[in-house]
Amino acid sequence: AVPVADVQIGDLVRPELRGQEPYGAPQLDVPVRLNTNENPYPPDPATSAAVARAVAGAAADLHRYPDREATRLRTALAGHLTADTGVPLDARQVWAANGSNEVVQQLLQAFGGPGRLLLSYGPTYPMYPEYARNTGTAWRCEPRDERYGVDPARLVDDLVTHRPAVVVLASPNNPTGTALPLSTVTAALEAAPGLVVVDEAYAEFRRGGVPSAVELLDGHPRLVVVRTLSKAFAGAGARIGYLAADPAVVDALRVVRLPYHLSALTQAAGCALLAHRTEQLRTVDALRRGRDDLVAWLRARGWTVPDSDANFVLVGPFDDARAVWDRLVARGVLVREIGGPERLRVSIGTPDEMAAFRAAFAAVTSAGA
Numbered sequence: 001a002v003p004v005a006d007v008q009i010g011d012l013v014r015p016e017l018r019g020q021e022p023y024g025a026p027q028l029d030v031p032v033r034l035n036t037n038e039n040p041y042p043p044d045p046a047t048s049a050a051v052a053r054a055v056a057g058a059a060a061d062l063h064r065y066p067d068r069e070a071t072r073l074r075t076a077l078a079g080h081l082t083a084d085t086g087v088p089l090d091a092r093q094v095w096a097a098n099g100s101n102e103v104v105q106q107l108l109q110a111f112g113g114p115g116r117l118l119l120s121y122g123p124t125y126p127m128y129p130e131y132a133r134n135t136g137t138a139w140r141c142e143p144r145d146e147r148y149g150v151d152p153a154r155l156v157d158d159l160v161t162h163r164p165a166v167v168v169l170a171s172p173n174n175p176t177g178t179a180l181p182l183s184t185v186t187a188a189l190e191a192a193p194g195l196v197v198v199d200e201a202y203a204e205f206r207r208g209g210v211p212s213a214v215e216l217l218d219g220h221p222r223l224v225v226v227r228t229l230s231k232a233f234a235g236a237g238a239r240i241g242y243l244a245a246d247p248a249v250v251d252a253l254r255v256v257r258l259p260y261h262l263s264a265l266t267q268a269a270g271c272a273l274l275a276h277r278t279e280q281l282r283t284v285d286a287l288r289r290g291r292d293d294l295v296a297w298l299r300a301r302g303w304t305v306p307d308s309d310a311n312f313v314l315v316g317p318f319d320d321a322r323a324v325w326d327r328l329v330a331r332g333v334l335v336r337e338i339g340g341p342e343r344l345r346v347s348i349g350t351p352d353e354m355a356a357f358r359a360a361f362a363a364v365t366s367a368g369a
């Protein structure tokens with residue numbers, strides 16, 4: 001054995017974490033940032049003033065711990081989700097945490113763990129394997145079909161064969177933008193031995209006609225629908241994600257959550273943002289149009305772009321995606337290297353940002369990258 005005095009920190013870290021880099025897109029200070037699927041529009045001044053007032057109110061009581069149950073916030077989130085989907089929901093069916101990142105990690109803390117499997121379909125959100133690793137859950141990623149969908153018959157087959165404790169389906173999927181029909185979720189619910197988690201981080205951006213999996217909650221106690229205030233709701237900086245599920249799922253999460261996991265400041269800011277939901281969601285139609293215009297513009301230039309129901313598009317194939325990424329950065333435009341070695345993902349920005357992207361992309365790609 002190594003003498004105690006010679007032990008290095010690197011030897012002490014859990015073996016599966018050794019040499020791992022922290023997850024995250026580069027945070028570069030460039031003029032046009034289209035790499036993390038944020039809403040490019042800030043809150044209007046009345047909304048940010050309301051948030052500031054709410055946070056000031058909470059600051060007067062900072063010597064006390066916050067409401068552990070975040071009841072006001074969960075009630076407001078339930079109201080928002082009901083307004084969005086038409087499905088009646090109350091706070092007992094809603095859980096909130098610091099971003100949907102924390103929500104899904106808590107789901108695996110409660111429902112995954114050693115000897116259990118998380119199943120997903122890729123290319124998809126790169127945090128899924130990290131949640132699995134962090135919670136000691138095994139992870140398996142099956143390929144999506146050539147149009148980035150998930151074939152229901154294959155899905156059922158995989159569920160029966162691998163018996164995952166949790167299957168997570170991102171819809172719309174990051175980084176492809178692909179939304180799944182509800183029939184695929186229903187097929188999963190009929191075959192899955194465990195939880196079926198539908199990650200709807202980008203749900204509000206879907207094109208007309210694709211309903212939310214929230215509509216399936218009634219009668220499906222193993223369905224979990226995850227949402228966030230980070231994307232369409234234009235609240236990424238507040239770090240608030242949430243889910244809707246059977247109250248028994250919420251009760252399991254209340255066991256694994258750290259006490260007071262949502263700060264009083266976060267809860268106050270979230271309630272104020274939700275009180276201004278109409279204003280916060282006002283930009284969604286413009287972002288949808290920006291997306292559809294970008295898809296058409298890229299396709300007209302011969303690029304392959306899957307249909308997108310989100311606020312980003314995946315474009316390629318490039319001979320050297322890294323070189324295109326570098327040259328775009330040199331022109332002040334930041335996109336994301338993701339979705340395979342030949343592709344780039346572009347978030348939808350304001351019209352000015354999209355004009356800057358088009359000019360830079362046209363210049364960079366005609367230069368023979």
Ligand code: PMP
Pocket residue numbers: 036037098099100101102125170173174199201227228229230236239240241
């Ligand atoms: N799910 C998907 C599919 C995402 O793309 C993201 C954000 N990149 C998240 C969840 C996490 O979002 P947040 O933690 O900000 O709610």
